[in-house]
Amino acid sequence: MKHTLTPQRYLILLAVILTASVGDTLLSHGMTQVGPVSLQNLGLLLVALKNPWVISGILLLLGFFASYLTALSWADLTFVLPSTSFGYVIIALLSRFWLHEHISVYRWLGIVLIVCGVGFVANGPALTEHPQPVTVDEATVGVER
Amino acid sequence: MTHAGPVETWATIFSVAGTAIAGDVLTAGAMRRIGDLDLIRAQHGMLGAIRAVLGSGMFLLGVLSMAVSFFALLFTLSNVDVSLAAPASASLTFIGNAAAAKIFLKENVDRRRWIAALFVCAGVALLAR
Numbered sequence: 001m002k003h004t005l006t007p008q009r010y011l012i013l014l015a016v017i018l019t020a021s022v023g024d025t026l027l028s029h030g031m032t033q034v035g036p037v038s039l040q041n042l043g044l045l046l047v048a049l050k051n052p053w054v055i056s057g058i059l060l061l062l063g064f065f066a067s068y069l070t071a072l073s074w075a076d077l078t079f080v081l082p083s084t085s086f087g088y089v090i091i092a093l094l095s096r097f098w099l100h101e102h103i104s105v106y107r108w109l110g111i112v113l114i115v116c117g118v119g120f121v122a123n124g125p126a127l128t129e130h131p132q133p134v135t136v137d138e139a140t141v142g143v144e145r
Numbered sequence: 146m147t148h149a150g151p152v153e154t155w156a157t158i159f160s161v162a163g164t165a166i167a168g169d170v171l172t173a174g175a176m177r178r179i180g181d182l183d184l185i186r187a188q189h190g191m192l193g194a195i196r197a198v199l200g201s202g203m204f205l206l207g208v209l210s211m212a213v214s215f216f217a218l219l220f221t222l223s224n225v226d227v228s229l230a231a232p233a234s235a236s237l238t239f240i241g242n243a244a245a246a247k248i249f250l251k252e253n254v255d256r257r258r259w260i261a262a263l264f265v266c267a268g269v270a271l272l273a274r
Contacts, residue, residue: 008183024225029180051146069172069176069182069198070182070183072172072173072176072177073176073177073179073180073181073182073183074182074183075180076173076246076250076252077169077173077242077246077250077252078168078242078243078246078247078252078254078258078261078262079258080173081169081239081242081265082258082262082265085239085265085268085269088268088269092272106271106272107271107272109268109271110267110268110269110270110271110272110273111268111272112268113264113265113268113271114264114265114268114269114272116264117172117260117262117263117264117265117268118255118259118260118261118265120258120261120264121257121258121261124255124257124258125253125256128251128252128253140242
């Protein structure tokens with residue numbers, strides 16, 4: 001059975017992609033303002049927590065984790081992970097056009113490969129159909145809920 | 146900056162990827178067991194959904210694995226060049242996740258998904274150049 005996603009679920013995937021990439025970029029921007037942190041001056045991490053860019057980055061990454069978990073509750077890991085890797089493309093574009101970093105030919109090629117990879121899974125079913133909702137082999141993983 | 150031998154370099158990179166894969170598979174397995182979060186939220190509200198997630202031992206073990214992976218990455222980055230450590234661990238995690246999802250989560254990892262994993266893996270390696 002082909003499992004297709006509703007528009008609302010595509011929005012969740014979009015939220016996963018955007019919160020992860022924008023959150024990382026905000027953190028990166030904030031940390032360049034804070035300065036390099038080393039083992040000798042770990043206290044600087046507390047100063048970083050007062051930086052508005054770092055705070056908004058952390059808030060977005062919390063939003064990322066919530067939407068990522070929601071996506072995993074109705075789609076396969078091997079569907080969600082390549083989809084979210086589209087965030088690498090967003091980060092590259094943000095760093096090029098917002099942080100004005102240089103993007104080499106290799107990086108553009110990497111971006112093209114990721115877009116192609118995402119295109120492959122996006123066309124397929126999102127969830128593997130099982131006769132029973134059994135997913136993880138407890139005997140193999142050895143974990144009790 | 147690399148001042149670790151090849152064995153130590155790859156041992157740390159593999160430990161980063163291994164714990165990341167364990168974290169991803171455990172959280173994904175936990176979410177599959179818990180069920181559709183949209184439905185749970187509709188029935189029991191946001192707090193009910195949060196309680197369902199945080200009450201899962203498998204989920205907490207997954208988060209613990211992710212945390213161990215993060216610190217293993219920090220340790221690796223202090224001994225190995227970031228241009229090798231970051232893309233190598235990310236690429237290994239992608240391929241390993243496809244295999245682990247097939248074995249442990251019984252996901253249907255067909256040719257389309259393998260190709261996607263390989264493309265993304267190669268793309269990540271190129272991005273780090």
